[in-house]
Amino acid sequence: MSQGPAPSRNPPFTVGLTGGIGSGKSTVARLFETRGAGVIDADQVARQVVAPGTPGLKALVEAFGKCILDPQGRLDRAALRDLVFRNSQARHRLEGILHPMIWEAIDHQKSTTKAPYCLLVVPLLVESGMQHRVDRVLVVDCPEALQRQRAGARDGVSPQQIQAILEAQAPRGQRLEAADDILDNSGPPGELEPRVEALHRRYLEWAATTGDR
Structure with missing residues (x-):
């Protein structure tokens, strides 16, 4: 340490x-x-980038199909989790889609913070x-x-x-x-x-x- x-x-x-x-x-x-x-929660950011109407959710649907949506058109996290946990290639594909978006959003929040x-x-x-x-x-x-x-x-x-x-x-x-x-x-x-x-x-x-x- x-x-x-x-x-x-x-x-x-x-x-x-x-x-x-x-x-x-x-x-x-x-x-x-x-x-x-200045606290930034990566889990909250991850939810924001896949909110309804976002490019993140659109990219996930294109990659995995509408089976990952609930009846209201929102991301069904349980369905997506079941899908990627059974398939390592799907998990890597998910990470490749989401991680750049999440870190871009985090960097933006960092750049606008007034905290020390x-x-x-x-x-x-x-x-x-x-x-x-x-x-x-x-x-x-x-x-x-x-x-x-x-x-x-x-x-x-x-x-x-x-x-x-x-x-x-x-x-x-x-x-x-x-x-x-x-x-x-x-x-x-x-x-x-x-x-x-x-x-x-x-x-x-x-x-x-x-x-x-």
């Missing part, structure tokens, strides 16, 4: 926030946002090999048993579904190896806020001295 800031690639200074299911990414993102960080730095929430940042698009990789970490417990309580999903999600994500050790900063979220909620505060102050310092800022 490196100690200093990485060179800025695209202003503003950007921290990639990632972590496994149930690790607490959303909670951490909210804590950073209340401190003035951006926190980019990307659950599969390590899995997709996109660490080079951020200045720092921040991993929210907790033991796998706690991940399972939190995910089951929060989402009401079955243990089998949680296992499938865990298998689709990078192993905990791989995420930690890729991290520049690690935020331990294995304790009670009260322990998290001072850790976020310390990182926030560090990121403010680096943002002020890195890149065009």
